Amino acid sequence: NAGVTQTPKFQVLKTGQSMTLQCAQDMNHEYMSWYRQDPGMGLRLIHYSVGAGITDQGEVPNGYNVSRSTTEDFPLRLLSAAPSQTSVYFCASSIALTSGRAGETQYFGPGTRLLVL
Amino acid sequence: AQSVTQPDIHITVSEGASLELRCNYSYGATPYLFWYVQSPGQGLQLLLKYFSGDTLVQGIKGFEAEFKRSQSSFNLRKPSVHWSDAAEYFCAVGARNTGGFKTIFGAGTRLFVKA
Numbered sequence: 001n002a003g004v005t006q007t008p009k010f011q012v013l014k015t016g017q018s019m020t021l022q023c024a025q026d027m028n029h030e031y032m033s034w035y036r037q038d039p040g041m042g043l044r045l046i047h048y049s050v051g052a053g054i055t056d057q058g059e060v061p062n063g064y065n066v067s068r069s070t071t072e073d074f075p076l077r078l079l080s081a082a083p084s085q086t087s088v089y090f091c092a093s094s095i096a097l098t099s100g101r102a103g104e105t106q107y108f109g110p111g112t113r114l115l116v117l
Numbered sequence: 118a119q120s121v122t123q124p125d126i127h128i129t130v131s132e133g134a135s136l137e138l139r140c141n142y143s144y145g146a147t148p149y150l151f152w153y154v155q156s157p158g159q160g161l162q163l164l165l166k167y168f169s170g171d172t173l174v175q176g177i178k179g180f181e182a183e184f185k186r187s188q189s190s191f192n193l194r195k196p197s198v199h200w201s202d203a204a205e206y207f208c209a210v211g212a213r214n215t216g217g218f219k220t221i222f223g224a225g226t227r228l229f230v231k232a
Contacts, residue, residue, distance in 0.1 A: 004160075035222075040126070042207060042222040043161075058219065090160055105151075106220060108160035 002026050004109035006091050012115045013081040021076040021112050023091030031094045032074040033106070036060065036087040043090065049074055081116045088113050119144040119212045121223035129229040130198050138193040138226050140208030149211035150191040151220070152182055156204045164206075167191065178202070203230045 007022045025032065033048035035058075045058030049068040063085060065077040074093075078085060092106040120143045130136050142148055149168055153161040165176025172184040182193045191208060208223040 033220075040224055042121075042123075042224040044222075045219055048219070092161075105163050105166060106161075108153075108162070110160045111158075 004091055004093055004107050006089075006109035006112050008112060009110070010113045010115075012117065013078075014117055015082060017081050018077070018079050019081065021078075021089055021091075021114075023074045023076065023109060024072050025074075025091075025093040025107070026072065027093060027095075027107065028071060029093035029095055029107070030071065031106075032068070033058070033092050034064070034066065034074070034076045035090045035092065036085075037090060037111075038087050046076065046089075081114075083116045086114060086116045119148070119210050119219075119221050121208050121210050121221055123206075123208055123223035123226045125226045126224070127227040127229060129231060131231045132200050133197050136193075136195045136198045136202070136228070138206050138208075138228070140191045140193065140223060141189050142191060142208070142210045143189065144210055144212060146212075148191075150182075150184060151209040151211065152176065152180070152191075152193045153207045153209060153222075154178075154204050155207065155225075161207065164193070198228075198230055200230045200232065203228055 004025045030051045034046040035043040037043050044060045046064050047066040049055045055066050089112045091109040094106045122141045124139050151166045152164040155161045164180050165174045167174045167184045174182050180195050184191050205225045205227045207225045209220050211220045
């Protein structure tokens, strides 16, 4: 069982370049999310999705786009990379949320380390 | 809005000593609370979680946490630390919002273990 996978593991971009960070899960989880981790700031939510075709913004969505065409995949797009987007990016997933349940365990991928020059 | 504070940026303990990592939260309703651990270069792994019921929660790797509503705290404890426990620990609070939930993480506490 692969769990949550992320590619690439490392990436170096120049300012203004675009790229897509891939995330896939094989647990049939409906909820998926993207976080960025910066020193001293913990993890901050970028975007999340509660199911195929449904996405919403988190705390720090600017500069990032997402889509959810399938249950398995939740790619994160940087349209024009900036040095401020240098960070470690984590994708996470959890089971479907039902009414009254607000805190299911999230399963995290290994992360993508991004450097924008 | 919910928030999580981990007052200690880093803590150093000797192997075999007891450990307590502090976590304070701010949330208007009954919180859903988590502790995650991150080893160097790895993703986050859930140690334990609290939704309701017994306020003392047991987790993996010998960790436990106690929910204290009056103090808005959810401190993580371990009676005897092992060198392999050296990692970064994150407290988090989960809250419902329209269409789903959000998990807010604290800034983390890095644990160093002395031989």
